[in-house]
Amino acid sequence: MxxxxxxxxxxxxxxxxxxxxxxxxxxxxxxxxxxxxxxxxxxxSFGTLSRLYELLNKDDNKKTIAKQFGLNKIDILENWMHALSNLRNCCAHHSRIWNRRLVVRILLPTNADYLFLDRDTIAKTKQNTAPYYSHPPNI
Structure with missing residues (x-):
């Protein structure tokens, strides 16, 4: 099948x-x-939309869709949709998301048309040293 x-x-x-x-x-x-x-x-569902985009042939139509989000690589949009679908499912099923290692690791664009994150933040995030990756305070 x-x-x-x-x-x-x-x-x-x-x-x-x-x-x-x-x-x-x-x-x-x-x-x-x-x-x-x-x-x-x-x-x-968003998951179905994610799968439909993933199943599209890698051609100009798929590139055009990614370009609408300022992305020059279709793999980035595929990854974002998959990651967001998993995150949405965690939220919908009342799973804990704080301090959780998510199954799909999100890819960060390095050559996007729009500036999502500056290069320093991307570098710190990849090294896991960005301030928002610090451990939660002891309560």
């Missing part, structure tokens, strides 16, 4: 909602034939 098909099988609720959305759209609108993308995105 392809990874796309296996992903659809793992999200039956989303598939049901999507089918309902399509039926509703077709019963109400004739033009355009397919609903706008934002309608479809309303019924999928």
């Amino acid at each position: 392809t990874s796309h098909a296996s992903h659809l099988n793992s999200a039956p609720g989303e598939v049901f909602e999507f089918i309902y959305l399509i039926k509703h759209y077709k019963s109400k609108y004739l033009i355009p034939k397919t609903p706008p993308a934002w309608m479809a995105l309303e019924v999928i």
Whole structure:
């Protein structure tokens, strides 16, 4: 089974909602034939969106999406979406996130169009010496 098909099988609720959305759209609108993308995105989870982006072919469309976020490497956006999806799941399931080693290590851009972090902060973060990585105070 392809990874796309296996992903659809793992999200039956989303598939049901999507089918309902399509039926509703077709019963109400004739033009355009397919609903706008934002309608479809309303019924999928962030994890599914992350997987959909990951499964896109590495072509100009994927680069264009990453470029909208000022990123010149598609791997960075894939990583961010995966990391944020895992963080979101921790929060949604009431897991502790403070002082926790997250499964997906976030990649920092070094050649982004927009300045996310200055180079000194990136260097300190990579060395694990940034002030916000200090241990919590003893209470």
